[in-house]
Every structure is written in C-alpha cells, then in structure tokens.
Amino acid sequence: MTTTSHSVEADYDAIVIGAGFSGLYILKRLRDLGLSARLYEAGSGVGGAWYWNRYPGARTDSDSMIYCFSEWFDEDLVREWGWRERYSSQPELERYFNWVADRLDLRRDIDFDTRLRSAVYDEQAALWTLTTEQGSVATARYFIPAVGALSDPNVPDFPGLADFQGPCHHSAQFPKDGIDFAGKRVAVIGNGATGVQIVPEVAKTADSVRHFIRNPCHLVPGRNHVLAEADVEATKEAITEILGYSRNTFGGFPYDFLGTALDTSPAERQAAYQKSWEQGGFTFLFLFADVLASREANDTTMDFLREKIRTLVRDPATAGLVTPTDPWLTKRPPLEHGYYSALNRDNVHVVDIKANPVDAVTSNAIRLADGTEHEADVILLATGFDSYTGSLSKIAIRGRDELPLTARWADRPRNHLGLMSAKFPNMFMLYCGPYNPAPFTNGPTLIEQQAEWILDWIQYLDANGHVAMEPTEAAEEEFFALHSEIANSTLIPETSSWWTRAAAGADEPRLVMSWAGGFPEYRRLCDVNAAGKTDHFVLR
Structure with missing residues (x-):
C-alpha cells in the first residue's frame, strides 16, 4: 500500500494496461524497484499483439534475435531462449511470452480477461481510479496504458456484413482453433502486413482466394528460414553487443544506412539494392538515407521494386494491380513470405476495390459497385487498426477537472515525447502515444528505452517528495513543432496510411502520427x- 502526501491510500503504486512486450517489461521492472503494481489484460493470456493476432501466416518482421527482451529486462533470460526461425511465428512468440511470464512469476500480478472501462484522475488525492468492465475498482498513483499503437481492430462498415452466413473474422479476432480452408472460397479484404501474410498460407489449401485490395503495399522479401543451432548459440553469446549496437541506429535494428542514393553511382546503387534483396529483411529499408526526403532518390528504389514485381508476377495485369504507386517507405513495408509467388497460382485472384469498391456483402458473396458478385465461404478482414488513438479512446480517460482525453485531443493529439499529455498527471503512455517512433523502430528497442525513462521519473518523484507530474502545454507545442518540421520534410505526408491523419485545413499536409x-x-x-x-x- 502507498500513501500520498494527502494521506490517501492507493491500492497500488502503478496499474499497467496490456500484457504485451511493453506491459510485461514495465511490470517486472516496477517490481524490481520494490513498487506495487497490477496489470490488467483483456485477453486470457500474455503476449499482447501476439496473443490476439492468430491469423494464418502471422509472423514478426523484425529478426527474432532482436525482437525479444534484452539484458535490461533480465541478464539471464536474454541468453536462455533459442529462437527457431529468423522471423518468429505467432505460435513461437506466444510460447516465448508464456515462458517469460512463468520464469519470472509475472502472472501473480496480472488480472486476465479484464478490460479497462475508465480511468479518472483525482487531483486532490493525486490518484487514478480505474474501473474495469467486470466491475472491479482500484486506485493507483501511476496509470500506465501499454496498449500498443495497433490494437483496436478496424472492422469496415460494409452494408450486409453481419448477414454473411460463413465465418467472418478480423485478423486480430481469429478463432483460436483456426479455420479449415480446404475446398473453401476465401475472400481476403485488405493488403497491409496481415493480408500479404494470409494469402499465401490460405492458398495452400483453399479452393480459391480472392484478395481485395485498394492501395498495394511496398513489399521486400523476408527470406525466412530455420536457424542452425550453431548460429543460435553464437547469437546468444553476442546478444548484448548486438542489442547495444542496435540502440544507436536509426531504426533500432542491427544495421544502418550505407549512405545516400544520389551520391552513389547507379551501378553501385543497383548492386546494393540487389544484395539487400537477396539477403532479405529490413536491411532494404536502411540502405540510403535520402529516399524519404528526395523524390529523385525515392524513385531509384521504386524503379527497382517495379522491375522485381514484373519479374516475380507472371500475369502483367496482376503485376500492375500489386505495384505500389505511393512513394517508397511512406507507409510500413511488410516482409513478403511467398505473396508474389502465390499470385501465380491458379486459385489466387486479385480484385481491385479502389476502382470498383465494395458495395455490400450478401449472405454468400461480396458485391462490388458495378454489380459484380464474388461468392465466398469465408471472409477474412485484414483491414488494420484504428492506430494510436483507437485503443486509448475506447477507455473513458478523464484527467484534471474531469477533462476527457478525447476532448483534449479533439482536433489533434497533444502530448510531449509521445509519452505524457498535459492535464493528465502521472499517466505514462508506453509505446502507444501518438508521435512516438513505433512504426520506424524495432518494437522492444523502443519499449525498453521508454520504460526506463518512465521508471527514472517515478523514482525521482518519490525521492523528492512529488506526488504528480505532467508536461507543460508549451513543451507539448515545442515537441509537436519539431515533430512536424521533420515529418513535413519527408515524403510521408503524400501517402494516406495508418501513419497519417487527414489535415485540419485544406492547404495543410497530412498529420504524420509517428516520429x-x-x-x-x-x-x-x-x-x-x-x-x-x-x-x-x-x-506537484
């Protein structure tokens, strides 16, 4: 139990929301500091995104050796777990999270099947009161939503969707027992990271797969493979050095830019693109530092990608449909694990719903604007998430003077460093606040850095007799101005994606939601x- 300077007892020092990487990390580290903490998790198990995203082909796009807890979390764990594949699949990641939770006895501080309904700040008591949908109420000095930037499923409001007679699931709401696709006509709607992972897996057994897409993504090959035992052991030995290097690179990965595209000769540039393409993975994202700032530099990447797609996809019409037109790297490029080769199968068809949008869903088909109907036995919605603000807005969060977070963010999100918002004291948004660099950074690298920043502040407040902190509005505006200056110097605002929001004014660039x-x-x-x-x- 904890007592504030106003002699009001709190049930916990901190309450954390979400049992993914960020929630488990800060729960464990709060315990290390001798603080009392409770974690609420809506699911029945640990893993966060890797508990919910059970769709066929679900796999990380960061190399498994760095997509894990580091020595900052636990000196022993970092060398004990051996990854099976270059990119971990959802089942392997879920096993890893369960192993971590059991190994460190984290479950004793977690309430599963518990979804937060509201979080209300009491300024006089300097406490947060949290109420769950199950009816439980608890107070804490610190409120730490660790709900992730992508955790509120975006389910399209197609007319008639509820009348569809077959299975219909969002990728983040896929049934635990799976679906037997053998002999089925499957419709996959959406072509972000989930769509391009689902299609090649489902196509192996389905009678037919129709992939309904609007704006094709940029894809680079993953080159996934089972890891040799010798390589696994060598990585364990060098892991702290690998992670240490990664913390100093642009994206938190163990590789960084070679230089700039426009200062590299065409022959050398082509060789670099080809070498990285053959190697696979996100090294391709970090070849040349000027591709996000210069259209001319960006076009060198786009030319390479267009030629690759023409080579990999046999049908020219299909190749045209899946060739992106948005500038390279202006939205998250998924790794490709057999998507392009799946398009060469007789049972896979791409349907352009940008030119011919979905009009309605019937009991057994998807009807397009021109009246064409595509019969389906199963619909899989790879339609993404309400990024950044979605999960936070689903909770009735009220700060000082009963101010709702949704009201303070009505025109645009306002915060400092993507971590704290004025008028919401002691609320730390771990890996979920707008304007943090989550999409551009290896997840655990950023999560651990943010968590340590939060923990240092909590220790400082306690040591110096402070009961609350919040950023000044001036600090928020200064940070937002810097964020906007950087974002608007890139090509990112040219593309509509989950990285951006519509501009407030007609002449303003899109609001970029990521640092x-x-x-x-x-x-x-x-x-x-x-x-x-x-x-x-x-x-205070």
Missing part, C-alpha cells in the same frame, strides 16, 4: 527531458 526523426534523436530528446533535468514538466 520520423530516427531512434537516436528521439532518445536524445528523452534524455534532455530526463528526470530532474528539465523545466518541461510541472511537478
């Missing part, structure tokens, strides 16, 4: 705003 200045610069800003080193926060 685009790279992980080292983001970490530097956090260090400048570290505990006791800044006047960007009001301490």
